[in-house]
Amino acid sequence: MLSRCENRIMDAIYGLCDGTDGCLVSAGEILSVLPRNTKLNAPAIEKMLYNLHGDGYFDIITSSRGGERMYVIMLKESGLNFRRAKRQRTRDVIYKIALAFVGAFATFIFGVILNAISCG
Numbered sequence: 001m002l003s004r005c006e007n008r009i010m011d012a013i014y015g016l017c018d019g020t021d022g023c024l025v026s027a028g029e030i031l032s033v034l035p036r037n038t039k040l041n042a043p044a045i046e047k048m049l050y051n052l053h054g055d056g057y058f059d060i061i062t063s064s065r066g067g068e069r070m071y072v073i074m075l076k077e078s079g080l081n082f083r084r085a086k087r088q089r090t091r092d093v094i095y096k097i098a099l100a101f102v103g104a105f106a107t108f109i110f111g112v113i114l115n116a117i118s119c120g
Contacts, residue, residue, distance in 0.1 A: 002055075008034055009048050010057060010082050013073055022074040024063075042069075049073075057082065 002010065012033040017023040027042035034040065040048075049071060053060045057079040061072040 002052075005038070005040060005044075006048055006052060007086070008038060009045065010052065010079070013058070014075075014079070014082055017073065017075060021080070022058075022072065024070055024072050026065075026068050026070050028068070 009030065012030045013023070013025070015033055016025050016029060027045045030045055031038075031040065031042070046069075049060055052058065055078070056076055058076055059074040063070045063072055
């Protein structure tokens, strides 16, 4: 399970790759895509990139362009399926919440019926 920041980084990378299997990005480009309230800097992003690489989401090669550190990212199967897995987790949570509401409603109706029988 990825942390919130790792999820945001994966969203950013997936968006920057724009449907391809790989891309060339810098920490600045990743920061520009992240939400404004994210409190990350370039070293933290690099650490998370290598953590995600270790988790098997993508292969990463570090390069340099004009003195700026660049990352060549090639998405693996887990990285390519990231958005689909995220949607599936969201559907599962919504299903569980809906099931809880249905159970609560059924319990309420059952209680009303029992109350009507005992008072009647």
